[in-house]
Amino acid sequence: MHWYLLALLCAISLASADVATKHWLRDYSAKELVLVRLSISGLLLSPLLLTQPFPELPLEFWGWIALLLPLEIIALLLYMRAIRDYPLWLTLPYLAFTPVFVTFTGWVLLGEQVSMLGFGGIFLVFAGTWMLNAKSENPDERHALLAPFSAILSNRGSKLMLLVAGIYSITAVGGKAAMQYMPADLFGAFYFSLLGAATFILFLIHKPKILAALYRRPSPNIMVGLFMAVMVITHFLALQQVEAAYMIAVKRSSMLFGIVFGAILFRERDLSAHLAGASLMVAGVLLIAIGS
Secondary structure, eight states: OOHHHHHHHHHHHHHHHHHHHHHHSTTSOHHHHHHIIIIIHHHHHGGGGGSSOOOOOOHHHHHHHHHHHHHHHHHHHHHHHHHHHSOHHHHGGGGGHHHHHHHHHHHHHHOOOOOHHHHHHHHHHHHHHHHHHHHHHOOOTTTGGGHHHHHHHHOHHHHHHHHHHHHHHHHHHHHHHHHTTSOHHHHHHHHHHHHHHHHHHHHHHHOGGGGGHHHHSHHHHHHHHHHHHHHHHHHHHHHTTSOHHHHHHHHTTHHHHHHHHHHHHTOOSOGGGGHHHHHHHHHHHHHHHHHO
């Protein structure tokens, strides 16, 4: 499957996991949400480790893994706090900063370069989500474009998600660097199985009672884990085909799906007010696909 379709499927799966988390598990703590999303998805992905032999893994691979695992856990903990405690329209748009950050981290860590057309698409994705937040934050046309600045300063959820975007710009590029040592589908299963196991052990040592969250609501937990598992597989299959900045930009269209789902399920905002920003996002995603 083409990377573009894989990245869109990844975006829809991530948005579905976010909305399912907020809808079914809204009374869980942030740590419990991290445990569910990582441990269950890791368990579901672990059978894929038996489908093909493991290659020899050099020290550089384990160095990347040692860097990525704690960053992933920290980022998801902040992510869960943001979407659990604050409206989706006020948090998810700030993930638009990830592809912007990736253009820098991808160049520093991997030497990747983004074409002018591709960078223009990344900018449109960024501008579209910025406009979505501006329209939602302040309906006054004269001040709408300045609203995201005040949101960052005044809303903790926005600041948390901006920090998440920065961390993800590192893990996205670092994940691609580590992935060069094994096939993409094997790496995705291995990485999240290891991440889930590390989270389980860490939380078990720190607070054993938190493990009750894994079986408190079996059906919703498994659904969230399934959405995350699909997201993982499609993420790494797409990432092996294209530069990290392009793939992450398309994946961040999950913000659009999440905002739509949030408007329908949680009545957070009038969806029609977001059409201008959504159009820019779609144009940006198409431009990225053309320029890759």
